[in-house]
Amino acid sequence: MNSDMNPVGRLRRAPENFLSAEDIAAVAAGRRDFLKKAFIAAGASLATGASAHALAADASNAGDPAILELPEYSKTLGKPVAANGYGVPSKYEHNLQRRESPGLTRVSAASVAFAPLQGLFGIITPNGLHFERHHQGWIDVDPGKHRLMVNGMVSNAKVYTMDDLMRLPSVSRIHFIECGANSSMEWGNVAVPTVQYTHGMLSCCEFTGVPLSVLLEDCGFDKKNGKFVLAEGADGSSMTRTIAMDRALDDAIVAYGMNGEMLRPENGYPLRLVVPGVQGVSWVKWLRRLKVGDQPWAAKDESIHYVDLLPTGQLRQYTSIQETKSVITAPSGGQMLLDKGFYNISGIAWSGRGKIKRVDVSFDGGHNWTTARLENPVLPKALARFNLGWTWSGGPAILQSRALDETGYVQPKISELRAVRGTRSIYHNNAIQSWKVAESGEVSNVQTY
Ligand code: MTE
Secondary structure (H helix, E strand, O other): OOOOOOOEOOEEOOOHHHOOHHHHHHHHOOOOOHHHHHHHHOHHHHHHHHHHHHHHHHHHHHOOHHHHOOOHHHOOOOOOOOOOOOOOOOHHHOOOOOEEOOOOOOOHHHOEEEOOHHHOOOOOOOHHHOOEEOOOOOOOOOOOOOEEEEEEOEOOOEEEEHHHHHHOOOEEEEEEEEOOOOOHHHOOOOOOOOHHHHHOOEEEEEEEEEEHHHHHHHOOEOOOOOOEEEEEEOOOOOOEEEEEHHHHHHOOEEEEEEOOEEOOHHHOOOOEEEOOOEOHHHOOOOEEEEEEEOOOOOOHHHHOOOOEEOOOOOEEOOOOEOOOEEEEEEOOOOOEEOOOEEEEEEEEEEOOOOOEEEEEEEOEOOOOOEEOEEOOOOOOOOOEEEEEEEEEOOOOEEEEEEEEEOOOOEOOOHHHHHHHHOOOOOOOOOOOOEEEEOOOOEEEEEOOO
């Protein structure tokens, strides 16, 4: 790229760190100019950005002091090894946090902390930024006391300790987990300002554990009549979910590892179920029991919640698969394009049915589409990263991404979903996301279809 003709644009990061509950309420009420106020309120960070810009301008005349004057750290001894027995991010990254959406639930123990998708690269979610969804708070379970019982239609019911489980054959696989309620606030209209809140009930990790099929075989499950497996958690919510036997035997994992270390307590330490492609609620955390049966259990979270309300008033049950979806994470809502010129449009795509085949990007609200570059690896039921270069001329634009998976399924428009599901649904909103770029460079969440 010729940088004189096509200079690289700068991006002002999303302002989640200084959004108040009132600001979020203002967006929900349809007011979008709050971002300007929020930026002014964040005077300190703005000043830093401005002085960096001034430095760059100075540099062309007098030479850049950031290059010419050696900083203290280049002339002294750095910190010793193991100063942090467990490494933590740089202090300059302190704004990258998972965040609760103010006012979403009454009690934080039964809420969601959204992953900061706008600040993540590639496809792996760092363990400390994995989204959290608890029905009755998280717990830190002593692995020495934790047990997994397998019972029901099995010839040899068993209780496993963590040691027992970790001695069995294991697999490690990269998969996304998405809550069925991700993007649920957007069913009726635009509700939240940034990608952290529109899509942040989503993460992707390498999970390690015992294939569920190995445990079922070990306990001699009834191959003729055993059609379902009930998974039950040890927390106060006693989360119970029915998993169909073909899925249980396919690629489900009883996992203890996440990105090379033990699961974090918030994510089910020491044991959770991984059901690739299926909505997050079935990934039962603090897993304490698996029961084989011949019919679905229609548990509380399968009959009152996690059901799809249709316009007829009927509720659709057991819609487990997370259908193909994608979103542009940079630039995204709340960010600001500071210059005309080149931008790397980057985002993620995923499908609960297999691999992502293609992602198309539009800059004009869906009139024209350009195929984006899919980065390696592209794995089944995992996030895929896409990138595409774009030169912003300074005019208004609507940025969108549209994913297609290997089964041929194409990510729908919100109007197409509403035609079938109405506007009062909660779960499984996999619509195309639109980000409006104003002439000012401000990026905001809009619905154009
Ligand atoms: N398992 C138990 N035992 N208790 C819970 O509250 N929440 C479920 C699921 N498993 C839950 C649970 C829901 S709704 C989701 S979306 C995922 O866990 C979230 O997993 P995470 O917190 O690791 O992101």
